[in-house]
Amino acid sequence: MNSDLIAALAIGFIGSSHCLVMCGGIVAALQLAMPGANVKRKLWLQLLLSLGRLTTYSFFGAVVGYFGASAMQLAGGSLLWLRLLAGCLLIAIALYISRLWFGLLKLEQLGQGIWRYIQPLTKHCLPLDSAKKAYLYGLCWGWLPCGLVYSALSWSLVSGGASSGALVMFAFGIGTLPAILLSGLAAQKLTQIKNNLMVRYITSFLLASYGVYTIWLAAKRIFI
Template identity: 60%
Template structure:
């Protein structure tokens, strides 16, 4: 497997491992939206959920491409070494691991900063309710992608280090695909996953695995300078 393929697999895994966090951040919204679809048939509700997810993943991909283009601009115009971008992405992911294990809550600052943008977007999203058409579901999903989330910001840090627009977008799409199972769950299944996620051993295991990914990224950044 190529290095980029490994990165995609890693980001998908991060989205999957952090899905409990996604349920806490977004699961309530997803459940509320499902309640608003009660007049739809099961197949229609499923279709609307998929259009919602498509919108959210589209926003993630666009943000990944935008962040990657910003990273490429820094590399080109400021002569910033790729080392610093890779190191930043590793540190952000390490911060996420500490956040999930409740050892350090520094990512709350990033989420608060993202909340400023979300307050501007949220009124637009509300105008799309109720979600009784694919167009509205897609539009709401596009807005939903801007919901403040430390896990998303950590993944964006990895996209920043890619330095390539299409790679950054693809990486965030892979991350978003990993979060899908948790977001698409509803009712008792979602509640069961939230209870599982709240258990100490699950938080520690998830944080440990994300921490390993983070150390791997930091190693990739530092190794050429050490050896």
């Protein structure tokens, strides 16, 4: 479980360059939606926004983790088959992070239908002039379609239960925080580091290696 949490954290951190593309405009717009707030107040509201987002991610992880464990019990099967799938998806994430394959972007289309119903609710939270509105907006923000989020959910699927599934997605969300919370030169510097090809390739290699290791362990127990 600890290795799964580390993998989820790494996916969130390295893959958060994608978050800056997906959510950077939202973050900038939300800054303008905080009327009269000083820097300290804006940081507090941003933290509440992210807390709402992580709450939604954790909810997804709990539901998927519970479903994965229950489905396997009902089928009389083993989580090893789901872990085999998770290993394959981790390799796909590694290929995405290394910018060798962008197939994960197709997963975002799956959430577009639901997002059409969630997005109008965000209008009721603007302007972000209270902690409650910031947190509620963050809850909605977590529903924004993201292939990286959907891929990370595969680890919740094989986590073995609701609580462990929620922890995996919470760790993933924590990994995305630096890119979302930092702004200006700090965010640019962080992005430059993560966009360095050597950093991406090393991280991708480590994630892919863990994916292969996961597949090997699952296949060994299934077929041997």
